[in-house]
Amino acid sequence: MILALLGGGGFRVPLVFRTLLADRTDGRVTQVRLHDTDGVRLAAMEKILVAMAEAVPDAPRIMICSELADAVRGADFVFSAIRVGGTKGRAADERIARELGILGQETTGFGGISYALRGLPVALDIARTLADVNPEAWLINFTNPAGIVTEASREILGDRVIGICDSPIGLARRVLGSLETAGHVPAGTALDVGVGGGDVRLDYAGLNHLGWLQGLQVRGEDVLPRLLERPDLLESFEEGRLFGAEWLRTLGSIPNEYLHYYYFARETVEADGRSEATRGVFLEQQQDGFYRAADGVVPAEAALLWERTRQRREETYMASNREAAGVAERDEEDLEAGGYDRVALAIMHAIAHDRPAQLVLNVANRGTLEHLPEDAVIEVPCLVDAAGPRPLPVSPLPAHALGLVQTVKHVERTVIRAVTESRRDLAIEALALHPLVDGVGVARRAFDLSRAEFPELVALR
Known part of the structure; x- marks a missing residue:
């Protein structure tokens, strides 16, 4: 198979490779094509992938493509993980949000909408290019906000675009x-969950970054009630510590x-306001330092530098949320x-290869919810085979979730129309309608500040 990676200079490309x-x-996959608009970042990633491939017989051949059309032409799959505006843009969104006293996270609320407004034109251009030069290819979208980008791209590519996320x-x-540790499920049950195999079936539903796990079947038995009846188990993993056992049992x-x-x-x-620097500022400084350092070393050293940088990046993930919840550090796993x-x-x-797999994906509703x-x-x-993905039955959204999901979905579709x-x-x-932006006045000020920061938004009149 031939795989094209768009955003090929992105920091997480080595994970895919x-x-x-x-x-x-x-x-x-026997050939990987890297495409990016930033030549320095692209060169750094090529160097790291070369180092990773040295000890692997028959490693996929790496190709650098300066033109989008060349990257996707003839590819079987296209993986899109672009970041319009880069980490600098994310830092700007967070600065604006902090000034207005609202959340600036890059996939939801103001930050997610600002990101989508400047990123969608590029994502749609990718979809049009793919439809023009390689309509038989499948687009796997990891570009955030993943739900919005996937839905907008479907207008051009239909079912041949699939959104993915690793959160569920x-x-x-x-x-x-946690259930394994307590002996409620066999050891090793978690290994293959969510990647196609095993005896686990997830009853999970919602939107990207807005979903709930309502059931968890292992060999036909729903084991989630066992977890919910044990406060100690609930607070033994990251989400449990973030939300607290009491709130999870309420939900x-x-x-x-x-x-x-x-x-x-509010918390x-x-x-966020107490932190010396927002997550976006941290990543901007970290990645700027990484790419500059990688430019001056041999491939093996660049690969080691990447791994050390990745480790620090993961340690600081959702740091403000953990502080708000009183959780100090992430678990090693x-x-x-x-x-x-x-x-x-x-x-x-x-x-x-028509190897059926059950995966959690972003796809068209088609009556599922x-x-x-x-x-x-x-x-x-979803069940995925040679025909593509098909949603599997899930429980209806609970009453407390339904209104929130409907509101956020309206917001997403309004962003696409904008x-x-x-x-x-x-x-x-x-x-103005997003639950994390408190009012029309704030919405107007936020948009005006974004348009002053990002020239791409001048087109919105």
Whole structure:
């Protein structure tokens, strides 16, 4: 198979390549094409991948493509993980949010909307290019905000675009890890969850970064009630410590970690305000230092530098949320990044070689969740085979979740319309209606500050 990686200079590219190197099955990826608009970052990633491939027989051949059309032409799968505006743009969003006293996280609320407004035009150009030069390819989207980008891209590519995220997988593995420790499920149950195999079935539903685990079947038995009746087990993994056992038992489900921004919005804003630098500023400084250092060393040293930088990046993930919840550090097992890379590989094998797999993906609703449009992109378990992904039955959203999901879905679709119709009023509507932006006045100020920061938004009139 041929895989094109868009955003090929991105920091997490080695995670994908590491998974490809470990795949020794028939029909594996034999060529990886890297495309990026930043030549310095692209050169650094090429250097690291070369070092990683040295000791692996028959490693995928690495190609650098300066033109988007050349990267995707003839590819079987296209993996998109671009960041329009880079980490500098994320830092700017967070600075604006801090000035206004709202959350600036890059995938939800103001930060997610600002990110989408400047990123969607590029994502849509990718979709149009793919439809023009390689309409038979499959686009695997990891570009954030993943739900919005996937839904917008579907207008051009239809079912041949699939959104992925590693959050639901990580959640299920951590829950199962706690249950394994307590002897409620067999050891090793968590290993293959979410990447296609095993005896585990997730009852998980919602939108990207806005979902709930309502059931967890192991060999036909729902083991989630065993977890919910044990406060000590609930607070033995990351989401349990973030939300607290009392709140999880009130909900009767385990929320995606990103729902902490909704359930504890005020506490997180306050913790963010106390931090010396926001997450975006930290990443901007860290990655700038990494790419400059990688430019001046040999491939093997660049690979070691990348691993050390990655470790520090994972240690500081969602630091403000942990501070707001009174949680000091992440567990050692949570520092192993990835998950989405294994999902991407499972998708490719399932489709290309008709190896059925059950995966949590962002796909069209098609009646899976009532009260949402048929064509709305949702995040649910799917069966994937040569025909592509099909949503599996899940429990209806609980009453406390339904209104929130409907509101955020309306916001997502309004953001897409704002970009495709070049309308400022729709961008402000999306901001004003989002639960994490408190009012029309704040929405207007936020948009005006974003438009002053990002020239791309001048097109919205």
